Amino acid sequence: MYNSRSLFTLLLLSFLISSCARKMVYNDPIPAHESFTIESKSLNESRVINVWLPSNYAELASLPVLYMPDGGLKEDFPHLANTIAALVQSGEIEAIILVGIENTERGRDLTGFSGNQEDARYCPIRDGDQNFRSFILEELVLTINEKYRVSAERGLIGESLAGLFVMETLLEQPEAFTYYIAIDPSLWWNNHYLVSGREQTNFIK
DSSP states (O other): OOOHHHHHHHHHHHTTSOBTTBOOOOOOOOOSOEEEEEEETTTTEEEEEEEEOOTTGGGOSOEEEEEESSOSTTTTHHHHHHHHHHHHHHTSSOOOEEEEEOOSSHHHHHOOOOOOHHHHHHOSSOOOHHHHHHIIIIIIHHHHHHHSOEEEEEEEEEETHHHHHHHHHHHHOGGGOSEEEEESOOTTHHHHHHHHOTTSGGGOO
C-alpha cells in the first residue's frame, strides 16, 4: 500500500502537470512506453492507451496502477511518466504502472450535466463522464489486468476538468479506486454543485 509520504510527494510534484484548460508547454522527452488501441463499446470509438512501465518491471511480481485522463503523448503523459520515473529511481515512491488515456473530446468525457450557460460555452460538447467512467472501469481496467502484472491497488489522477472527473468518481464510486489525486479540480462546473450540495435539482439530468 502507498504510505502518506509517497502520495504527498507525488501530489506536490503533480502540480507541475499541465492543464488542457490553460495549456503549458513542456519539453519533456517521450519516455519509453507501450501503446495500444481499444475499440470501446462504452464510448463507441477507438481510444489510444499509453503505458509506462518502470525499468525493473520484469523483476517485480505485481504493481499498482495509476490511471490518468489527459494521457496522450502530446498531453500530460510524458511529463507525469518522467516525474514518476525520477521519483521511483530516487526511492521517493514505490514502482507503479502509469496508464494514460489519450483524449478525443475532452470536455465531453470529463464533465457531466450542467445547467449553466457559461459551462456550455466553455464545453459545447459535454455530459459524457458516465460513459467515460464505464470505459475505464469496465473495459480499460480489465484490459490492463490481462496485459500486465498488476496488484489490486489502483489510483486515478487528474487536473482541472480531469480533476473534476476524479472528484466526481470519488463521490459516486469511491470503491472504484484505492486512492484519488485531484489537482486544481474545476469545482466551478455546474454552479459548484460538487461543493454546494449534490442533492440540488441542477445536478439531475
